[in-house]
Amino acid sequence: MGTINVGGKELEVDEEGYLSNLADWTPEVAEYMAKDEGQDLTENHWEVINFLREYYxxxxxxxxxxxxxxxIGKKLGKEKGNSKYLYELFPYxxxxxxxxxxxxxxxxxxx
Amino acid sequence: MSDVKNFLYLNRRAPYGTVYAWESLEVVLIGAAFEQDVSLAFVDDGVYQIMKGQDTSGLGIKNFSPTYSALGDYDVQKIYVEKESLDARGLTVEDLLDLKYEDEDDDWAEKDSIKVVSAEELAKLMDESDVVLSF
Amino acid sequence: MPILHTVNKSPFERNSLDSAISHALKGSSVMLYEDGVYGAMKGTASADKISGAMKDVSFYVLGPDLKARGIDESKLIDGIKVVDYSDFVQLTVDNDKVSAWT
Incomplete structure (x- = not known):
């Protein structure tokens, strides 16, 4: 258990850095976590992030x-619905x- | 394909009074993610797990009934509900969630996952499965 | 000296509802909550027991537990009253004792 500070707010995260409360999420949280891992968020990343939120x-x-x-393949097209594309966006x-x-x-x- | 086993998950408990229903669902999703051949059976109070119209907002606990609709995405296409259990509870298949899967071999046509079976038919299904896990 | 009998188990899983009914004297009440609310549905194998006891005993069922389980009020045995949490509390106050059949 720990916290991250996003936009002046302390948000609880677990030992692997996942948000403890779904309701705490804002786009700034995603930006913060990505920056922390040296990852830029492009429109392609956001497409997947938003898809996951809708799925949940x-x-x-x-x-x-x-x-x-x-x-993802069904929603955004075959060229995006494959592991190569998704692992390039999210190498972890x-x-x-x-x-x-x-x-x-x-x-x-x-x- | 020889190492793919047939798993039958037998669900016998009502959804919120105990943790069994949710635990079973998690195990099913994990098993299905590893591409095993998974089918589910709902027996006894287990049939209550897939009643439609569940709304837990008044209890402040998670309503996991929408997750059953994701089973099709996980290639779980065989969901058996025992007729005797429905009858004893005054329920019909109309009272249950409308669970579907897309048939890859039939141009991704949407098909019903739920099949109502008798206790005798279910006994045969258990007999034909490699592994039966009861929750 | 009325008693409020509470039942929180499914009638198909345990015999709590049966026991509560057989120990409920005239003028007492039975409160169904948690998985006990399944006993309030009509058309089940155990519904006749409630209907049979209803002339002497009042039956209540907790609304939020019904909603959580997807049970519409139209599916309840006639004569069972749907109550909320504060009514439940009031029932425990209005009766002299509470007997929990778990």
């Missing part, structure tokens, strides 16, 4: 990478890293 809103879970890849793993930036818990089944 609908199904109440962070999807496994395989499910995420398939779903599209599940782990993108879910973290999106303020979601670590994906179920992520080992």
């Amino acid at each position: 809103e609908e199904y109440q879970i962070a999807p496994a990478v395989r499910v995420l890849t398939k779903a 793993g599209p599940g782990k890293q993108a879910c973290k930036y999106a303020g979601l818990p670590k994906p179920t089944g992520c080992v």
Whole structure:
């Protein structure tokens, strides 16, 4: 357990840096976490982050990478629905890293 | 493909009184993420897990019933509900969530995942499964 | 000396509802909450027990627990009253004793 300071607010995070409370999330949180890992957030990153937030809103879970890849392909096109594209955007793993930036818990089944 | 086993998850408990239902769902999602052949069966009070219209806002706990609708994305396409359990509780398939999957071999047509089966049919399904996990 | 009997287990999982009903004297009340609310649905294998006891005993069910489980009020056995948390508290005050059948 620790906290991060985003825009003057102390937000609780777990030992791996995931937000403890989903409701604390703002786009600034994603920017802060990305910067902390030396990662620039482009429009392509935001597409995935927003997708994950919508997925969580609908199904109440962070999807496994395989499910995420398939779903992204369906929504954003085949050229984006593959692991190569997603790992280039999120080198620490599209599940782990993108879910973290999106303020979601670590994906179920992520080992 | 030889190391893919058939897993049947047997769900027997109501959703919120105990932690079994949610635990089972998490294990199912983990198992499915590893591309095993997973099917679910809802028996006894387990049928209450997939009742539609659940709204836990008055209790301040997580409503995980929307997660069952993600099972299709995880290639869980076989969801069995025991008829005897529905009958004893005055329920029909109309009272349950409308769970679907997309059939890859049929141009991604949307199909119903839920199949109502008798206790006898379910017993056979258990017999045919490599692994039965009961929650 | 009325007693409020509380039941929080599904009638299919345990016999709490049966026991509560068989120990409820005339003028007492039975409160169904948590998984006990499944017992309030009509058309179930155990619904007749409640209907049969209703002339002597008042039955209540906790609304937020019904909503959480997706049970519409139209599915309840006729004569069961839906109450909220503050009504539940009031019932415990209005009765001399509470007996919890868990």
